[in-house]
Amino acid sequence: MSASVLFRLLDVQKAYDIRRATGPLAWGATGSLKALDGVRLMLDAGESMAIVGESGSGKTTLLRVLLGLTQPSDGRALFREKDIASLRGPDRDQFCREVAMIYQDARGSLNPRMRIFDLVAEPLDHHGLCTPATRHDRVAALLSRVGLPAEMMTRYVSALSGGQLRRVAIARALASEPSVLVADEAVSGLDVSTQAQILTLLRELQREMGLALLFITHDLGVAAYLCDRIAVMYLGRIVETGTTREVLKSPAHPYTRALLNASPRFFAPISDPLPGEVPSPIDLPPGCRFAGRCTRSQADCHATEPALTPTSPSRAFACFHPLPTAERSAVEPAGGQRSASH
Amino acid sequence: MKPMHLSDAPGKVSLPPFIEERDSQTLLAASPLLTVENLCLTRGESLILDHVSFSLRRGATLGLVGESGAGKSTIALALIGLLRPPEVGLGGSFALDGTGELADATDATWLGLRGRRVAMIFQDAAAALNPCFTIGRQIMTPLRRIMGLGRSAARERAIELLESVGLNDAPARLSAYPHQLSGGMQQRVMIAIALSSDPDLLLADEPTSALDVTIQAQIIRLILDETRRRRASCIFVLHDLALASQCCDEIVVLYGGQVVETGPSRVVLEAPMHPYTQALKGCVLELDTEALTPLPSGAPSFASKTPGCRFADRCPRALGKCAAVKPPLAETRGRKLACWNPL
Numbered sequence: 001m002s003a004s005v006l007f008r009l010l011d012v013q014k015a016y017d018i019r020r021a022t023g024p025l026a027w028g029a030t031g032s033l034k035a036l037d038g039v040r041l042m043l044d045a046g047e048s049m050a051i052v053g054e055s056g057s058g059k060t061t062l063l064r065v066l067l068g069l070t071q072p073s074d075g076r077a078l079f080r081e082k083d084i085a086s087l088r089g090p091d092r093d094q095f096c097r098e099v100a101m102i103y104q105d106a107r108g109s110l111n112p113r114m115r116i117f118d119l120v121a122e123p124l125d126h127h128g129l130c131t132p133a134t135r136h137d138r139v140a141a142l143l144s145r146v147g148l149p150a151e152m153m154t155r156y157v158s159a160l161s162g163g164q165l166r167r168v169a170i171a172r173a174l175a176s177e178p179s180v181l182v183a184d185e186a187v188s189g190l191d192v193s194t195q196a197q198i199l200t201l202l203r204e205l206q207r208e209m210g211l212a213l214l215f216i217t218h219d220l221g222v223a224a225y226l227c228d229r230i231a232v233m234y235l236g237r238i239v240e241t242g243t244t245r246e247v248l249k250s251p252a253h254p255y256t257r258a259l260l261n262a263s264p265r266f267f268a269p270i271s272d273p274l275p276g277e278v279p280s281p282i283d284l285p286p287g288c289r290f291a292g293r294c295t296r297s298q299a300d301c302h303a304t305e306p307a308l309t310p311t312s313p314s315r316a317f318a319c320f321h322p323l324p325t326a327e328r329s330a331v332e333p334a335g336g337q338r339s340a341s342h
Numbered sequence: 343m344k345p346m347h348l349s350d351a352p353g354k355v356s357l358p359p360f361i362e363e364r365d366s367q368t369l370l371a372a373s374p375l376l377t378v379e380n381l382c383l384t385r386g387e388s389l390i391l392d393h394v395s396f397s398l399r400r401g402a403t404l405g406l407v408g409e410s411g412a413g414k415s416t417i418a419l420a421l422i423g424l425l426r427p428p429e430v431g432l433g434g435s436f437a438l439d440g441t442g443e444l445a446d447a448t449d450a451t452w453l454g455l456r457g458r459r460v461a462m463i464f465q466d467a468a469a470a471l472n473p474c475f476t477i478g479r480q481i482m483t484p485l486r487r488i489m490g491l492g493r494s495a496a497r498e499r500a501i502e503l504l505e506s507v508g509l510n511d512a513p514a515r516l517s518a519y520p521h522q523l524s525g526g527m528q529q530r531v532m533i534a535i536a537l538s539s540d541p542d543l544l545l546a547d548e549p550t551s552a553l554d555v556t557i558q559a560q561i562i563r564l565i566l567d568e569t570r571r572r573r574a575s576c577i578f579v580l581h582d583l584a585l586a587s588q589c590c591d592e593i594v595v596l597y598g599g600q601v602v603e604t605g606p607s608r609v610v611l612e613a614p615m616h617p618y619t620q621a622l623k624g625c626v627l628e629l630d631t632e633a634l635t636p637l638p639s640g641a642p643s644f645a646s647k648t649p650g651c652r653f654a655d656r657c658p659r660a661l662g663k664c665a666a667v668k669p670p671l672a673e674t675r676g677r678k679l680a681c682w683n684p685l
Binding site for chain 1: 409410524525526527554555556557558559560562563566581582583584585587588589608611612621622624625626627628629630631634635636637639
């Protein structure tokens with residue numbers, strides 16, 4: 001097996017047993033919530049991948065499995081061909097150094113009682129990556145790498161703006177000299193102008209440092225801008241995966257198409273929205289999870305669950321009735337209008 | 343006289359492609375519903391809104407766009423009388439069609455207007471709904487107090503409203519508490535409450551920024567459909583220019599409490615003339631965006647007493663006089679523009 005594979009997920013499943021009360025006598029009735037169901041994923045060194053899906057699609061559980069915070073209930077999650085959850089000793093240390101995380105809530109993820117200098121120096125000290133003599137210079141270099149002036153070092157979290165905090169979080173992630181950055185909605189909740197700055201920075205870092213990037217987002221635009229590959233998730237399953245360009249240009253799965261239609265585009269008429277909401281993942285009925293909201297669903301969709309089937313080395317989708325190729329490439333009328341306006 | 347009542351058009355109406363339909367309708371109803379002239383709002387020493395002027399025709403939708411701190415939400419709160427002296431200082435004037443001057447209106451005047459003429463959809467539905475009361479109670483309160491309906495009539499109307507915003511199983515939902523509903527459903531309930539007293543003007547403050555994209559499309563579509571059906575006007579507060587181009591007839595671009603460019607959204611967003619509008623547009627990610635051109639950081643500060651254009655220190659086209667003299671908002675090529683060195 002290639003040595004450059006960082007993450008490999010083999011049919012990972014995570015089910016939570018839950019107790020619920022559905023009536024006066026139903027206390028103790030149990031159900032099962034499948035947060036992840038049969039997820040296969042591979043991330044090579046230097047590769048960038050976006051995990052896209054709405055809330056409830058299992059993105060966060062996937063992240064927890066990747067970071068070894070949650071043990072899959074079935075299947076295996078490997079980092080450099082070793083089981084993540086059972087890493088111990090030096091392997092575990094190496095994993096922690098190599099996999100850096102950028103959290104969604106930058107303000108909440110940084111200790112308000114520490115100065116920016118200490119926050120960025122903490123991973124350096126923890127992994128023994130600098131000597132007392134080089135400590136200051138390393139922190140200054142990291143801060144300048146993410147575009148923050150050195151005088152920020154003495155500030156506290158409360159004195160920084162949202163965009164600056166994201167930069168600190170990125171500097172902190174880079175401090176351990178990781179080989180992969182895992183980012184959970186790292187640009188959501190920011191102003192468009194700040195978002196553009198952070199995205200530009202992340203792309204620059206990824207290209208210059210050869211970092212692998214696993215970017216969890218709900219925004220297809222962000223995915224298209226940052227990542228070479230994309231995996232679209234719906235209710236714990238990957239429904240379509242492939243190179244970002246291919247998938248977004250000609251989506252095969254109706255859910256991907258619906259996500260595309262729903263993302264705002266200049267002067268496009270608002271498309272007919274997808275009916276309904278993501279159903280509850282507790283005790284799902286048999287068949288395709290998307291069938292209830294799908295415009296193309298037929299009887300077989302409600303009976304059996306389609307498997308994620310590869311159609312080319314780089315492309316796979318899970319649908320019995322994928323969008324025909326002709327319909328896929330037929331760009332929405334707005335696409336034409338927009339390019340005409342440029 | 344209310345132009346149309348909900349029960350006149352029950353259920354979902356299938357609409358022709360919406361841009362055409364909206365244009366024809368706005369042409370029919372061109373009388374201004376809202377006029378805002380030189381609205382200034384001060385908080386202590388800071389000038390939060392600096393001579394903001396715009397008007398809104400009946401039946402039209404208007405988008406207030408800009409970064410955070412531009413004063414978008416402040417305008418919305420002022421327009422519904424939730425930001426008033428002595429908390430803040432108000433100058434200039436604004437009025438709805440048929441009301442007198444509202445900048446110095448009394449509590450009593452506002453009590454008569456809120457809900458009846460102006461209603462608001464807040465950004466965070468979970469926080470805006472009261473967790474202690476059922477959905478039914480929260481939607482029936484305005485129906486009984488403002489519309490003067492009796493208990494059973496209010497209940498019927500509440501069910502009707504909840505159905506019209508796409509809540510299935512509405513009678514049972516009346517006894518649900520907000521936490522029992524998903525984010526999208528909570529936002530629908532808030533829209534139903536805002537629509538319950540048939541306002542002429544609906545203010546939607548980032549109504550979808552907490553929601554998933556597929557739900558966002560549903561909610562925006564719902565607000566547009568419902569306001570159009572009632573020939574009401576709507577002001578959206580948005581930060582996404584692409585979304586604004588999709589749902590607004592008119593657009594007001596704000597920077598640091600000043601209007602920098604305003605006009606029909608097609609004119610303004612297709613060929614922006616103000617460097618800030620252009621820069622904001624350059625920050626929007628589309629699926630085929632190759633490279634972003636981010637603005638330099640440095641959000642505007644209200645404390646700054648610069649006599650000129652507040653964007654001058656971030657502006658790539660700034661001239662010597664930009665920081666010294668404030669450019670007037672003047673009619674230029676189908677829009678109003680405040681810039682000394684436009685594109």
